[in-house]
Amino acid sequence: MQLNSKGKSSHRLERYNELTGAVINDQNRQKMADSEIKKNVALDCGWGKLIFGQTFDDHDALVDQLINERKSCRDIAIYIRDHHVLISKAPELLFVDPSDTYRFWLHLYRPPKRRSRAFTVRLLQDRRDAEAINRIYRKCGMFEAPEDTILENQRTRIFCYYLAERVSDGEVIGTISGIDHKLAFNDPTNGSSFWCLSVDPDAQAKGVGRTLVREVAEHFIARGRDYLDLSVMHDNRRAKILYHKMGFRQVPVYAVKRKNEVNRELYLGGPKP
């Protein structure tokens, strides 16, 4: 093909460049920046950092991030490219978490026919709510999070903390936190996830867990996200039954954690002798 400044071929080439963004002009540079994934993203969830493995270009930076875990925290790195290679970089310090990742494609969501009248679901509002969250985490044997961190996170659009409140006495009986991956790191797969679903064992209401998951699903549908992920311990039968019934399916996504005292049971296969 002959290229000349005035001919048809030149016009076609210009058009091609315009469509594909092959010419790096200011406009295209801006478009590329808008679509670029943010680098080395780790969100402080209070109980530990949620590290997005796909935002790390090299495993060494990810190892650094994991080994610099704060004391008494449980960081988790997920969506890691080649988790086996990551482990090989520091096998004495890291392990593959025995949790499974489940995904729900949000276009499949159908609203419930009926909603419980025993409780309502709402967004976290204040410190008392953050304290109520920690009360439920404690009762469920989960890691607590500083109330300040919960409140700071709720002020961002990346996080959303929902609570279930019993109608009869206003008691908080369940909690869930959602994370918008698009806002967190410009996720090219347009995903979202939820963490720390927990229901007070003395809730005296049925369907709290299911309703909280639905609320987060509806939150991310409204944002235009494509899917909702979660991570669940491989042997958490009760939670897995719930997720299966709701249409979540397992995906080949693995998480890595740091070997430390609080994670001991997860990599040694049982309690301390």
Ligand SMILES: CC(C)(COP(=O)(O)OP(=O)(O)OC[C@H]1O[C@@H](n2cnc3c(N)ncnc32)[C@H](O)[C@@H]1OP(=O)(O)O)[C@@H](O)C(=O)NCCC(=O)NCCS
């Ligand atoms: C898992 C958990 C969130 C479920 O919440 P919940 O309010 O009890 O669940 P729901 O009442 O919404 O029940 C939904 C489904 O779970 C299943 N389920 C509930 N209780 C169950 C039980 N005792 N045994 C087996 N399955 C059970 C049922 O299939 C139920 O569906 P159905 O109503 O059609 O029968 C709750 O048990 C919990 O907080 N567990 C501790 C923390 C935890 O493990 N969180 C999950 C982290 S990934």
